[in-house]
Amino acid sequence: MAEVLVLVDHVDGQVKKVTTELLTAARRIGEPAAVWVGDGVESGRAALAEFGAEKVYVAPAEVNDYVVAPKAELLAKLAQEKGAAAILVSATAENKEIAGRTAVKLGSGVLTDVVDVNAEVVTEHSVFGGATVTHARVTTGVPVVAVRPNSVVPEAAVGAAAAEEAVAVEISDAAKTARVVERVAQEKGARPELTEAAIVVSGGRGVGSDDFSVVENLADSLGAAVGASRAVVDSGWYPNQFQVGQTGKTVSPNLYVALGISGAIQHRAGMQTSKNIVAVNKDPEAPIFELADFGVVGDLHTVAPQLTEEINKRK
Amino acid sequence: MNIVVLVKQVPDTATERKLNADDRTLDRAASDGVINELDEYAIEEALLLKEKHGGEVTILTMGPDQATDSIRKALSMGADKAVFVNDEALHGSDAIQTAYALAQALGTLEFDLVVLGSESTDARTGVVGAALAEYLGLPQLTLAGKVDVDGGAIRIQRQTDYGYDVVEAQLPAVVSVVEKINEPRYPSFKLIMQAKKKPVDKKSAADAGIDTGRVGLANATTETVDFAAAPPRAAGTIVKDEGDGGTKAADFLAEKKFV
Ligand SMILES: Cc1cc2nc3c(=O)[nH]c(=O)nc-3n(C[C@H](O)[C@H](O)[C@H](O)COP(=O)(O)OP(=O)(O)OC[C@H]3O[C@@H](n4cnc5c(N)ncnc54)[C@H](O)[C@@H]3O)c2cc1C
Numbered sequence: 389m390a391e392v393l394v395l396v397d398h399v400d401g402q403v404k405k406v407t408t409e410l411l412t413a414a415r416r417i418g419e420p421a422a423v424w425v426g427d428g429v430e431s432g433r434a435a436l437a438e439f440g441a442e443k444v445y446v447a448p449a450e451v452n453d454y455v456v457a458p459k460a461e462l463l464a465k466l467a468q469e470k471g472a473a474a475i476l477v478s479a480t481a482e483n484k485e486i487a488g489r490t491a492v493k494l495g496s497g498v499l500t501d502v503v504d505v506n507a508e509v510v511t512e513h514s515v516f517g518g519a520t521v522t523h524a525r526v527t528t529g530v531p532v533v534a535v536r537p538n539s540v541v542p543e544a545a546v547g548a549a550a551a552e553e554a555v556a557v558e559i560s561d562a563a564k565t566a567r568v569v570e571r572v573a574q575e576k577g578a579r580p581e582l583t584e585a586a587i588v589v590s591g592g593r594g595v596g597s598d599d600f601s602v603v604e605n606l607a608d609s610l611g612a613a614v615g616a617s618r619a620v621v622d623s624g625w626y627p628n629q630f631q632v633g634q635t636g637k638t639v640s641p642n643l644y645v646a647l648g649i650s651g652a653i654q655h656r657a658g659m660q661t662s663k664n665i666v667a668v669n670k671d672p673e674a675p676i677f678e679l680a681d682f683g684v685v686g687d688l689h690t691v692a693p694q695l696t697e698e699i700n701k702r703k
Numbered sequence: 704m705n706i707v708v709l710v711k712q713v714p715d716t717a718t719e720r721k722l723n724a725d726d727r728t729l730d731r732a733a734s735d736g737v738i739n740e741l742d743e744y745a746i747e748e749a750l751l752l753k754e755k756h757g758g759e760v761t762i763l764t765m766g767p768d769q770a771t772d773s774i775r776k777a778l779s780m781g782a783d784k785a786v787f788v789n790d791e792a793l794h795g796s797d798a799i800q801t802a803y804a805l806a807q808a809l810g811t812l813e814f815d816l817v818v819l820g821s822e823s824t825d826a827r828t829g830v831v832g833a834a835l836a837e838y839l840g841l842p843q844l845t846l847a848g849k850v851d852v853d854g855g856a857i858r859i860q861r862q863t864d865y866g867y868d869v870v871e872a873q874l875p876a877v878v879s880v881v882e883k884i885n886e887p888r889y890p891s892f893k894l895i896m897q898a899k900k901k902p903v904d905k906k907s908a909a910d911a912g913i914d915t916g917r918v919g920l921a922n923a924t925t926e927t928v929d930f931a932a933a934p935p936r937a938a939g940t941i942v943k944d945e946g947d948g949g950t951k952a953a954d955f956l957a958e959k960k961f962v
Pocket residue numbers: 591592593594595616617618619620631632633634635636637647648649650651652653654655658668669670671674686687688689716740824
């Protein structure tokens with residue numbers, strides 16, 4: 389069976405959930421081979437084996453010193469050497485860029501924001517703010533596919549070897565032209581990451597100020613990530629990286645709670661594929677209610693604290 | 704410093720968007736065309752850089768006839784001139800083909816910097832900037848929340864999940880912007896009038912150095928197999944808060960096993 393390359397997302401050796409989703413999808417297509425960049429593979433290997441990685445290609449951390457290009461070189465080289473059947477990455481902003489450059493190198497087509505992929509590498513997409521479902525496939529070269537987090541249900545496999553193989557990497561001069569000279573982490577607290585979280589609680593203009601504690605408290609009671617509408621981000625009430633929607637992050641959690649968000653099409657584009665949607669809005673006509681599995685027409689400043697208290701009570 | 708800004712015309716997200724039943728490409732007649740919103744930030748950033756460092760701002764658009772509306776808008780924001788690559792052979796090009804075609808067109812222009820949006824609201828592929836840098840063999844400075852140019856050196860803040868990376872390179876380079884970078888200006892009446900007289904250089908695919916055997920639907924690297932309206936969501940339960948709205952929501956979450 390041909391290898392399917394899966395680019396691993398990890399933080400300090402901790403494999404992200406989306407990688408287990410990609411490995412699960414890769415098993416439909418062929419034999420999953422994880423591609424690990426940087427240190428920490430010792431702590432991540434068990435998780436890769438559990439979800440079916442037969443091999444783990446390990447590339448040195450130096451690959452991270454330059455923007456995107458060295459990772460594309462790495463994936464293109466492995467795809468050629470191993471005769472890969474497909475390359476899967478998670479659909480984050482950076483990984484989509486890696487997918488694009490890799491496709492150019494391989495003379496392949498690329499498909500991004502995929503919500504499902506089958507054994508023939510036919511992909512499913514939710515487009516136009518969730519209004520239309522399309523299926524697509526790559527017609528030229530090795531398919532390069534970027535899959536949205538939380539789209540595939542991860543399933544453990546039995547007895548994969550996750551055999552480590554170091555990859556000799558020689559980064560070309562052309563790939564060294566954009567150099568990362570500093571990484572700046574902005575405080576984000578102990579909450580799960582937005583695109584990965586199983587539950588997201590988002591606040592909109594209805595929150596009324598930069599005091600987001602009503603949203604954060606509910607999120608914390610559920611172990612959820614916090615999101616925000618663009619109106620909130622534009623007002624400077626909450627940082628940019630938490631924006632959900634067309635020009636923000638696309639999330640697809642099991643539960644999405646929208647507090648004081650009207651549900652504009654551009655917001656919906658980023659959350660419409662959530663499995664369950666709960667909305668609190670004082671306007672019964674708010675379009676968000678069209679999507680809600682459960683909606684409360686009321687003031688979020690009384691409903692959300694009561695909900696938080698109830699959840700904490702029932703724990 | 705000469706800057707080329709890549710501007711794409713997209714269907715207005717506020718209108719209903721459709722695909723053509725026959726070739727499964729975007730139905731451009733179904734909705735009004737507008738400038739891809741992120742591209743306004745790209746234009747603004749180019750204008751700010753020009754104000755600081757001098758030079759010229761050129762708009763480069765590839766698209767159907769209607770895209771001239773977006774070109775005029777870009778010129779009325781203050782760009783100096785435009786190049787419009789317009790050829791039936793380009794219809795149906797996918798992201799990789801678009802990047803190839805834009806790279807070829809850029810090859811016919813002189814520039815120190817290419818600025819583009821980080822994503823279009825219709826295709827939403829987010830790959831054009833990276834693929835373009837690959838084709839051109841230029842530094843990729845994408846997802847920029849801040850751009851500083853100093854002589855031949857350029858430094859950006861690249862948005863990441865954890866905050867940002869500081870990235871450095873030498874010009875010429877490809878920069879894509881995120882929307883927090885600036886606040887796009889509104890065209891003044893005077894600029895709108897002036898824009899009508901600014902030159903728009905219309906090019907065929909061949910003029911732009913594009914091999915028509917590599918672009919368009921017939922040569923696409925990807926194919927839309929089918930499409931359908933998304934199944935409607937089952938109608939939910941909506942309650943009015945009568946002092947117990949939070950409790951009722953908690954009951955729903957308990958029923959769904961979230962608490
Ligand atoms: C090209 C483009 C891209 C965009 N991208 C995005 C994007 O990525 N993400 C995004 O979110 N938006 C995006 N937008 C903006 C989008 O169109 C909306 O303007 C935005 O989503 C509105 O945010 P909101 O729902 O918080 O605010 P509003 O639309 O103002 O809604 C606030 C809601 O809160 C309710 N409310 C007020 N007070 C209370 C209260 N006390 N209790 C309960 N409810 C209350 C109101 O009834 C109202 O429904 C984009 C727009 C464009 C043109």
